[in-house]
Amino acid sequence: MSTVVALNGVTKEYPGGVRALDGVDLTVGQGELLAIVGPSGSGKSTLLHIVGTLDRPTTGSVAVAGHDIAELSDRKLSALRAQHIGFVFQAFHLVPGISAQDNVAEGLLYSGLPRSERRRLAAAALDRVGLAERTGHRPHELSGGQKQRVAIARALVGEPDLLLADEPTGALDTASGETVMKLLHDLHQDGATIAVITHDTEIAERLPRQVRMRDGQIVADTGSGAL
Amino acid sequence: MSAGTRERPAHGPAHGPALRAARLSLRDVAHVGSAGLRSRPMRVVLSALGIAIGIATMIAVVGISASSKAQLLRQLDALGTNLLVATPGDSMFAGETVKLPKEAVGTVGRIDGVEKAGATGDVDATVRRSEKIPADETAGIAVKAATESLLEVLRGKVATGTWLNEANGRYPAVVLGHVAAQRLGVTTPGQQVWVDNRYFTVVGILDPLPLSPEIERSALVGWSAAQQLLGYDGHPTSVYERSTDATVHDVRKRMAGTINPRSPQDVLVTDPSSALQAKAATEGAFSSLLLGLGGIALLVGGVGVANTMIISVLERRYEIGLRRSLGATRGQIRIQFVTESLMLSGLGGLAGVLLGAAATGVYATSGGLPWVVPLWAVAGGFVSTLLIGTIAGLYPAVRAARLSPTLALHAA
Ligand SMILES: Nc1ncnc2c1ncn2[C@@H]1O[C@H](COP(=O)(O)OP(=O)(O)O)[C@@H](O)[C@H]1O
Numbered sequence: 001m002s003t004v005v006a007l008n009g010v011t012k013e014y015p016g017g018v019r020a021l022d023g024v025d026l027t028v029g030q031g032e033l034l035a036i037v038g039p040s041g042s043g044k045s046t047l048l049h050i051v052g053t054l055d056r057p058t059t060g061s062v063a064v065a066g067h068d069i070a071e072l073s074d075r076k077l078s079a080l081r082a083q084h085i086g087f088v089f090q091a092f093h094l095v096p097g098i099s100a101q102d103n104v105a106e107g108l109l110y111s112g113l114p115r116s117e118r119r120r121l122a123a124a125a126l127d128r129v130g131l132a133e134r135t136g137h138r139p140h141e142l143s144g145g146q147k148q149r150v151a152i153a154r155a156l157v158g159e160p161d162l163l164l165a166d167e168p169t170g171a172l173d174t175a176s177g178e179t180v181m182k183l184l185h186d187l188h189q190d191g192a193t194i195a196v197i198t199h200d201t202e203i204a205e206r207l208p209r210q211v212r213m214r215d216g217q218i219v220a221d222t223g224s225g226a227l
Numbered sequence: 228m229s230a231g232t233r234e235r236p237a238h239g240p241a242h243g244p245a246l247r248a249a250r251l252s253l254r255d256v257a258h259v260g261s262a263g264l265r266s267r268p269m270r271v272v273l274s275a276l277g278i279a280i281g282i283a284t285m286i287a288v289v290g291i292s293a294s295s296k297a298q299l300l301r302q303l304d305a306l307g308t309n310l311l312v313a314t315p316g317d318s319m320f321a322g323e324t325v326k327l328p329k330e331a332v333g334t335v336g337r338i339d340g341v342e343k344a345g346a347t348g349d350v351d352a353t354v355r356r357s358e359k360i361p362a363d364e365t366a367g368i369a370v371k372a373a374t375e376s377l378l379e380v381l382r383g384k385v386a387t388g389t390w391l392n393e394a395n396g397r398y399p400a401v402v403l404g405h406v407a408a409q410r411l412g413v414t415t416p417g418q419q420v421w422v423d424n425r426y427f428t429v430v431g432i433l434d435p436l437p438l439s440p441e442i443e444r445s446a447l448v449g450w451s452a453a454q455q456l457l458g459y460d461g462h463p464t465s466v467y468e469r470s471t472d473a474t475v476h477d478v479r480k481r482m483a484g485t486i487n488p489r490s491p492q493d494v495l496v497t498d499p500s501s502a503l504q505a506k507a508a509t510e511g512a513f514s515s516l517l518l519g520l521g522g523i524a525l526l527v528g529g530v531g532v533a534n535t536m537i538i539s540v541l542e543r544r545y546e547i548g549l550r551r552s553l554g555a556t557r558g559q560i561r562i563q564f565v566t567e568s569l570m571l572s573g574l575g576g577l578a579g580v581l582l583g584a585a586a587t588g589v590y591a592t593s594g595g596l597p598w599v600v601p602l603w604a605v606a607g608g609f610v611s612t613l614l615i616g617t618i619a620g621l622y623p624a625v626r627a628a629r630l631s632p633t634l635a636l637h638a639a
């Protein structure tokens with residue numbers, strides 16, 4: 001199994017002296033589904049920013065899909081995100097006023113694919129998340145769970161090596177949250193590598209691997225197949 | 228190996244392909260750049276308004292003056308710029324009057340390039356409506372002898388009646404310029420006017436002659452009638468000639484010497500169209516005050532666009548973060564907001580050009596002028612809006628590109 005994420009001695013200090021990450025080592029292998037779990041303020045989101053290459057660590061090394069991000073320019077980091085990483089946010093961040101299909105197609109905008117191809121793949125991705133009937137709906141015409149499934153379709157339409165979800169059920173009721181988690185499980189079954197960030201231990205316990213965080217450190221890791 | 232449903236050539240993550248950010252197509256740039264505008268049409272209208280007003284003012288100022296100029300040039304074209312007039316020059320000795328030779332019309336007519344020559348001669352007489360009106364009340368009307376060829380040389384037309392000819396030129400017949408007719412109260416041929424010491428019959432009234440206002444204010448009598456009935460000495464006072472356009476210059480140089488070879492300085496040659504030409508040239512210079520006002524409106528409009536763009540960037544932090552997470556480079560975020568700003572000001576510019584052209588059209592049609600909106604003004608208007616759009620959008624775009632991409636991950 002090849003390695004998708006490799007963090008070595010990563011620390012992150014925010015201006016003002018907050019040490020959000022403190023010596024984190026983490027390896028994620030291809031095809032894994034893991035939970036990064038911990039109380040609020042433990043550094044989960046910071047970890048996700050760094051794994052997602054949205055931010056750089058203060059010290060330590062980060063490699064994603066085989067690329068050491070310290071060596072990459074903004075353009076190359078952007079390309080890395082476009083080609084290898086998909087994000088799902090707690091607040092969905094769908095573009096209002098445009099259809100579900102167009103929202104999903106935005107996920108390919110920076111991939112270099114032609115527009116017709118982007119739209120075709122977007123329709124297929126919506127089908128994959130069970131929203132084939134909703135391609136023309138705009139965000140305000142969708143329920144919260146449906147919105148999050150559109151966001152998941154947008155994250156996976158580019159076939160990323162890694163799907164990062166930050167509290168994906170945080171804004172949803174229990175039933176919708178269940179559907180979203182089931183979808184993530186299904187995608188994992190199909191071979192996707194997924195990291196789910198959550199403060200909800202119940203959700204975490206149902207995932208194959210749990211990485212527990214506290215005060216910027218990994219305090220427990222139920223094990224990685226890549227190690 | 229991947230999260231999606233599509234097959235892709237397998238590659239180990241540890242030795243992935245070279246990373247290269249894809250370029251956005253022009254269409255995608257336009258699409259992304261216009262997204263913010265499409266979602267807020269009212270704001271677009273309001274913030275483009277300033278630029279529209281500025282451009283409209285400038286286009287209208289330039290257009291109206293161009294239309295007036297076109298009208299003058301059109302007039303000049305009809306009147307011709309190939310008319311020259313020779314008159315006696317000022318005498319070098321006080322008390323001595325200089326005269327043109329009697330045969331001047333004939334000699335001018337023989338100059339190369341001259342198509343037709345004619346003349347008038349001042350007659351020492353007055354014209355009045357009747358003998359009861361005192362002799363010193365001339366109403367500014369001169370009595371002149373005129374050659375038959377004069378009307379054609381001046382490209383004049385008879386409004387009513389006939390022009391002087393072989394037959395009536397020997398009798399007490401008179402043709403009135405249109406100002407002269409108005410002042411004498413003559414409206415139809417056949418009426419009588421008192422010239423010198425006898426009644427003359429008005430045989431014709433002329434149309435206006437913009438290049439020869441002195442003829443408009445004259446009562447014209449045939450050459451021989453003037454000599455026989457009014458004691459005219461036969462020396463012309465103004466010799467008019469029309470030449471081909473190409474020879475005007477040469478004719479002008481040779482005219483004085485041809486008329487009076489011994490003392491050409493006694494002959495003054497003028498070009499009656501030069502005054503109109505000068506006027507046309509100054510019409511082209513538009514009111515700089517109005518132009519300045521338009522410029523200020525444009526500037527204020529540009530500030531408005533910059534302001535809107537800054538607000539747009541603030542409001543769309545999450546969208547910017549999202550796009551960065553989807554793989555947009557800083558450059559692509561910059562382009563997106565500069566494009567938005569360009570579209571905003573471009574829309575203002577387009578509306579301004581249309582508005583300014585319409586205002587010019589209304590002015591022109593109501594004043595009977597040709598409708599002229601110079602292409603350079605339209606192009607200049609667009610170029611300046613694009614410039615303003617770029618400048619107004621640059622700072623907000625740079626700010627947008629510098630935003631931390633992690634913003635999108637914070638709950639909205
Ligand atoms: N942009 C930031 N600037 C300063 N401090 C931050 C910033 N983001 C997070 N922090 C701090 O870093 C710590 C970890 O935060 P975070 O990674 O958001 O934790 P979690 O997602 O587990 O709640 C917290 O103490 C938080 O206040």
Ligand SMILES: [Mg+2]
Pocket residue numbers: 044045
């Ligand atoms: Mg968090």
